[in-house]
Amino acid sequence: MSTSIKSKTIYALLCATTVFAHAAASAGELTLFQDDNFRGRSVNVRNDVSDLSRVDFNDKTSSIVVRSGSWEVCKDANFRNSCRVLQPGRYASMPGMNDAISSVREVRRGGDNGPGRPGPDRPGHGGGRPDNNGAVLLFPDAGMRGQPVRLDNEVNDLNRYRFNDRAQSIVINYGRWEFCSDANFRGRCVVMGPGQYARIDGGLDRRVSSIRRAR
Template sequence: MKRLLAAAAVLATLSHAAVAGDLTLFSDSNFHGNRVTIDRDAPNLADFGFNDRASSAVVTSGRWLLCEHANFGGRCAEFGPGEYRQLPGFNDAVSSARQVDRDDRGGRGRWRDHDRDHDRDHDRDGPRGGDRGGPDVVMFAGPRFEGQQVELSQDVRALNDVGFNDRATSIIIREGRWEFCEHADFRGECVVLGPGRYDMLDRMNNRISSMRRVR
């Protein structure tokens, strides 16, 4: 009987480990300074005394969404397992964090689109007005929606296939949340963006090589 209970305890621990992720944030680059380890959703890092303090991170397990505002609002980026010596574009600008692959395999996390209603107001100014039959995503080679463009509504494992590898400088997203990655097959650094108009892509400028819808 004791052996059965011990085995059950081990299975419960393994099951929890398979579900829960682990994220450590550091106040300085290169994993220096104060740190905080998170293993559950953190809607407000001020509760941990770590609001707008993160400059580097280590993701031990899971995929985590780091957002610039509390309650997962504002601009967000997704980070998979690995070491991030710096957080370009998010240095001292992370206010909330949540695991996005805990309840949905394939990286499609369950989170509320806090900016969706606001961004859809801007959506009507997209390349095809209010036509909901238009493309989900329009990528532009120039900033502020200028230059050559490509219209997409499905996952693209290699943007080289559509002649737009490492060319996107601005994006309009009409529908859904999309993950944009620096390498083909959704590898390397990635960022998740929801509906809206992004006139500059900051650190992902001219670096996007693949994209897929995550919600």
């Protein structure tokens, strides 16, 4: 074999090694825990799982650690129904999704967000928005801080999510939504459109009890 052919072969192998190493380094990983606060039986996930029944963990997740990558967790198999995207971090509880997760998959950058999902460049009110998908995000602290509750459908009583009278800031990614101070869309109600609301005004600060899409 000539020196030129050997050099090309070595170069090709080095390039292939670099590509595989980069892919391994960029692969995501998360751990699902059966109980809150990262207790109980756990399952490590490095690949998409369309049905957690395959690993005997369907509807059993109560807390999550996202070690790397961004992951979408969904209530139904095959990444359907209510879904939520989690960034790297520790989620000691899963409000609204406790014991209800059936499928998980890594969210690739630059990929299709799927129908009805906002892209990362969707404009917001006052700058960029948090890296979470969903129609509405309710935050327990002002300035979009704290563990948010992600909603895609109307909720007539936020007690179901243990989030009644707790919201202090809101992100609306799409649609116009009505927020009410009492359950079943009663009491004082305010309609808000897409944007970031670092502090809820209109007399609803820590008073939101129900939410629905405005007609």
